Amino acid sequence: MQKVYADMPGRLPAIDRIHLHIKRGEIFGIIGHSGAGKSTLLRCVNLLERPTSGTIRIDGEEMMRLDAKQLQAKRRKIGMIFQHFNLLSSATVAENVAFPLKLSGMGQAKIQARIQELLELVGLLEHASKYPNQLSGGQKQRVGIARALANHPDILLCDEATSALDPQTTNAILALLLDINHKLGITILLITHEMQVIRAICDRVAVMENGLIVETGNVLDVFLKPQHAVTKDFVGQVSDFTAQTSSAHLDVPSNSAAGTLIRITYVGQQTYEPILFEIVKSTTVSFAILQGTISAMKGVPYGQLVVRLTGGQPGDTELVIAKLRQEDIDVEVIAQ
Numbered sequence: 001m002q003k004v005y006a007d008m009p010g011r012l013p014a015i016d017r018i019h020l021h022i023k024r025g026e027i028f029g030i031i032g033h034s035g036a037g038k039s040t041l042l043r044c045v046n047l048l049e050r051p052t053s054g055t056i057r058i059d060g061e062e063m064m065r066l067d068a069k070q071l072q073a074k075r076r077k078i079g080m081i082f083q084h085f086n087l088l089s090s091a092t093v094a095e096n097v098a099f100p101l102k103l104s105g106m107g108q109a110k111i112q113a114r115i116q117e118l119l120e121l122v123g124l125l126e127h128a129s130k131y132p133n134q135l136s137g138g139q140k141q142r143v144g145i146a147r148a149l150a151n152h153p154d155i156l157l158c159d160e161a162t163s164a165l166d167p168q169t170t171n172a173i174l175a176l177l178l179d180i181n182h183k184l185g186i187t188i189l190l191i192t193h194e195m196q197v198i199r200a201i202c203d204r205v206a207v208m209e210n211g212l213i214v215e216t217g218n219v220l221d222v223f224l225k226p227q228h229a230v231t232k233d234f235v236g237q238v239s240d241f242t243a244q245t246s247s248a249h250l251d252v253p254s255n256s257a258a259g260t261l262i263r264i265t266y267v268g269q270q271t272y273e274p275i276l277f278e279i280v281k282s283t284t285v286s287f288a289i290l291q292g293t294i295s296a297m298k299g300v301p302y303g304q305l306v307v308r309l310t311g312g313q314p315g316d317t318e319l320v321i322a323k324l325r326q327e328d329i330d331v332e333v334i335a336q
C-alpha cells in the first residue's frame with residue numbers, strides 16, 4: 001500500500017510498500033518518530049485517508065470497493081480513539097457516549113442501558129452527567145474509549161491515545177485497553193512514539209521510518225534482538241541495557257580483558273532461577289556479572305546479563321555456554 005498526499009508532489013510518499021497482516025484479537029503496535037507515517041497508515045485502515053495504491057482488506061472485505069453506505073456500516077465496527085480525545089465539549093459524558101448509538105439508529109431505552117454498560121466498563125459511572133472540562137485527561141480518554149466501543153466494534157484504532165497523559169494515567173489507560181482486549185476479544189491497532197506503550201500491551205510491533213516499515217515482529221523478539229538502528233534507538237528508550245553488539249560499547253574495566261564475554265537472555269520463569277550459578281558451579285570456570293537487568297513485557301518477566309567467564313579447564317567455557325543453551329537460554333558471545 002502507498003499514500004502520496006495530493007499537495008506533496010515531488011516529495012516522498014507519506015507511506016510506501018506497506019504489507020501488514022494483523023491477526024484477529026491481537027494488540028498490534030506501530031512505532032516511529034514524528035513524520036514516519038504512522039497516522040497516515042492508521043487512517044488508511046478505516047479510509048479516513050484513501051491509499052493512492054494498494055488494498056485494505058478487513059475480514060476478507062475490500063474496503064476500497066465499498067460504497068458510501070457500506071463503508072459507513074463497516075466504520076461502525078471500527079472504533080477510534082485520539083490523542084486529544086475529540087469529545088464534544090457541550091455534551092455530557094453520557095451524551096458523548098450516546099452519540100454513535102444515536103447515529104446507528106438505536107432506540108432511547110437501549111441507548112440508556114448501553115451507556116450504563118459502557119461507563120461501568122471504563123469506570124466512569126458516577127461521572128455520567130459531567131462535562132469534558134470537568135474531567136481529568138485520563139477520564140476524558142475513558143469517555144473516548146467508551147464512545148469508541150459503543151457499537152461493539154471488532155477493531156479499535158488508537159491514535160497516540162496516551163501521548164497527552166502523565167505516566168501514571170498512561171499506565172491506567174493501557175491497563176484498560178488490555179482489559180478490553182481480553183474481555184471483548186477486540187483487535188487493537190495502535191500508533192505511538194513511546195516504546196514503553198509497546199512493551200506494556202502489544203503482542204507484535206512494526207517500526208516505521210520515512211514511510212516504510214523497517215522492522216516487524218513479536219514484541220519480545222524485537223526487544224531482545226532489535227535489528228534496525230531506529231528499533232535499537234527505541235528499545236534503548238526503555239532499557240537499562242542497550243542492544244550493543246560489541247564489547248567496545250560496554251562499560252567493562254580495561255583490566256578485565258581476559259576470558260569470554262557473553263550476553264545471556266532469560267525469559268519467563270527462567271528469570272528467577274539460579275541457572276547460571278548452578279551450571280558454572282559444575283565446572284572450574286569463574287564468572288563476573290558486568291551488567292544486568294530484569295524487566296517485564298506484557299506481564300512476562302525477562303532479563304539480560306552480561307557476564308565474563310574466566311579460568312577453567314580447556315573447553316569448560318564452551319561447556320557452560322552449551323549447557324545454558326540446553327536450558328533454552330539465549331546466549332550471545334560478545335567477545336572472546
Ligand SMILES: Nc1ncnc2c1ncn2[C@@H]1O[C@H](COP(=O)(O)OP(=O)(O)OP(=O)(O)O)[C@@H](O)[C@H]1O
Pocket residue numbers: 005006007008014032033034035036037038039040041193
Ligand atoms: N494531510 C496531509 N497533507 C499533506 N501531507 C501530509 C498530510 N498528513 C501527513 N502528511 C505528511 O506525511 C508524512 C507522514 O505524516 P504522518 O502524520 O502520517 O506521520 P506520523 O508518524 O504520524 O507523525 P506524527 O507522530 O508527527 O503525527 C509527513 O511528511 C507529513 O508531513
